[in-house]
Amino acid sequence: MKAKHKTCVVAAAAAATGVGVGAGEKMKSVILYPYGPLTGTGCCRMLHAKNLALTSAIYTINMSLLIVLIYSWRINVNMRKAETLEDVYYGVQIAYFAIIGTQMSMIVLSVMLIFGIYKHF
Numbered sequence: 001m002k003a004k005h006k007t008c009v010v011a012a013a014a015a016a017t018g019v020g021v022g023a024g025e026k027m028k029s030v031i032l033y034p035y036g037p038l039t040g041t042g043c044c045r046m047l048h049a050k051n052l053a054l055t056s057a058i059y060t061i062n063m064s065l066l067i068v069l070i071y072s073w074r075i076n077v078n079m080r081k082a083e084t085l086e087d088v089y090y091g092v093q094i095a096y097f098a099i100i101g102t103q104m105s106m107i108v109l110s111v112m113l114i115f116g117i118y119k120h121f
Contacts, residue, residue, distance in 0.1 A: 053117050057110045064103040064110070071096045071103075 075096050082089050 050117060054114065057113045057117070060110045061107055064106045067103045068100050068107075071100050075100075 075093060078085060078089065078092060078096075085092060
């Protein structure tokens with residue numbers, strides 16, 4: 001572990017127990033320090049927060065693109081069946097466009113997350 005991370009863990013443990021915490025000393029958040037490996041006892045013994053964040057961002061982008069493609073196809077199919085859908089046609093189309101808009105914003109936010117991860121590390 002890095003020295004900063006060790007001191008943060010020690011400060012957090014001291015703050016939790018109330019031992020060695022002065023009047024002006026507060027527990028510092030681990031978020032303020034660079035992320036180190038996350039250790040565990042399961043099948044993945046060594047994980048890194050950067051890799052986990054990148055994996056989740058890429059997964060979100062892929063799933064959002066899949067959803068956009070599926071709903072774009074559904075909009076295209078529904079345009080051909082406008083007569084059979086009658087009253088619900090516009091409601092269904094508006095709902096599909098809202099879903100596509102939401103997924104597009106998820107793609108943009110995931111790309112921003114990836115840039116933020118690379119800029120931070």
